[in-house]
Amino acid sequence: MIIPARYSDGAVRTPGGVTFPVPVEPREEAVAPDLTCAVYTTDNELVCVGRAGDVRWRHAFGAFQEKVLGVRAGCAFSLDGKTVWLFRPDAMGNWNDSQDTWHVLDAATGTVLASAELETVGHGGAHHVHPNGTDVLIDVGEGQDGVLLFRGRLDGTALEVVPYPWADRVLVGIAADGRHFLTIGHEQDTAEFHSYPDGEVVHQVSLADLGYEEDAWLEWTGGYLDADTAFVVVGGEHDDEEWFRHHLIDVRTGAHLGTFDAHTPNAYGVIPAGDGGWLTFDDGVFHRHTR
Template sequence: MDADAQLLDSITLPGARELVYGRPFETRGTGRPRALLLHGADLEVHALGSLFAGDRAPDVVFPLPWPGWGGGVHSVDPGLAFAAFSGQRSVRAVRADGSTRWVYEHACWDQRVGHPHTGDERQVCSGSESGSSGVSADGRFVWAHVVLEAGDDPDDYLEGWVVLDAETGRELARLPMPDSVASGSWHLVHPDGVHMGLCVGMGQDGVLVYWGRWDGRRLTVHDGLNDGLDRILFDVHPDHAGFLTVEHYGNDLQLHALDGTVLAENEEVRWDHGCGFLDGDTVLVTTQVEYDSDPGAHGTWLLDARTLERRGRVRYPEGTADGLVRALGDGTWLTCGGTRDTVHRWTV
């Protein structure tokens, strides 16, 4: 059955487009999503509810430690004690006053063999590749996608996933990733408070997806999706009933158990790179504009969260854009408005 979209509110502010097209929200699925927005050389942390209520003042601002660095995906401690910045040659934990809590140095993301480093603090080379960080749900650990080794020979290049102590930056565990030659990546905190997800984009070479758990002694990693290198991680069910991926080119949408087992699949149409759990019962997803074998299938759809069967299409008010969506898990979702800096929040 089709459903009408009801506009709840809208905001207009610089960089608002990232609320829809950017990385997943911090504290996703807890009912209090938190948005991270880069504004100049600052990382602003906003409670999403406050933003849409008209409060434009960020909860806290963390200064970016490397002027000129535009790469990496950063994360923030749940208690707002620090931000974990993913740089080109280090991960750095920074307090709101700009002081450094710790630095974890690693090899350079710039994949040019043997390029020189100036030794200064800018840590900005010419390469466009970058990693990411994710602070655990309890704030005790920082997970980071980094370069472990990079020498004068291309065969020396090795990426990895490391678990760091959030207090000291000490490395607790690492997973070498010999198959990864990343363009970029992002982390996704599982709502069980224990697991961390990592999705690595490698351009035309495909995608890698990992789920990790650190119990204080042993690192356990699930990488069952990586044989095909073709699935993109998007969201986790708020009640831990699985996670969503879309095939690299949109050919199907799948629901998985943590080990990668397929629990449900929908390959009726070509899906776009934007989907998520609207709530515990419903998945919200869009189809690709280029999908023209059945023009009537284009749009935003509601799917059953456990079977991925289509329930109906979302009808927007006349004159509003029907574009990519960002489901928030609380029965609402976001879309971009008529300008890059306007975002609308909707419910059914």
């Protein structure tokens, strides 16, 4: 089970109230499924800590940088908690003279088990752990140049990486049963549901399908509330005021099911729970909601 985690007031926090004190604000954070430890990235390293904030291990990225601008190293635990996946935007981070790299580390020791070069020049990489327990997906954002999506699997001492054949779609969610995943176009004009693992488009939803003709865009967020219901977020601007609305989509047909109140002032604030409900994180506290 993937545990949602957010940083606030000196600690990485979880919905169940378990906290992990950390001395700096992380660039990204993740919590082990058994809640015994957390990992987080800084400008120069990946750090694993226990509940008391005790450092269990560190993984340095390379040559120390006083300040890394415009990039963010990403991390995630595997579904069983035995490994930690790390994306390093090396091409822009200047830690090493290399392309962006993807690594799998032993969660208990921090030992690197496998690595691969991605041939990307990314600002950051968002991990999505597949429910099958073996696969991890990552989309690497290259700013105005687009975003590239990869599927990874640890095979002994090798990290097998399969790229998807597009550079213009942002992965925003994987269905709880793992059969489909949801992407938003980099141009923010379409949402697409893809079969897994081949990536074939099952349904496409446009802004017009949601009732918008112009002056609106799809935010790069969304996900699955349950096996049959997904959501996307439409944003826009009116009289210099920005607005957004959460829209429901029938995963089986691609039909628009209307809007819902997500109970968050942030277009990116919904954390799907997969059982029909979702979480939001406000003032250092997770809140649970249902429709």
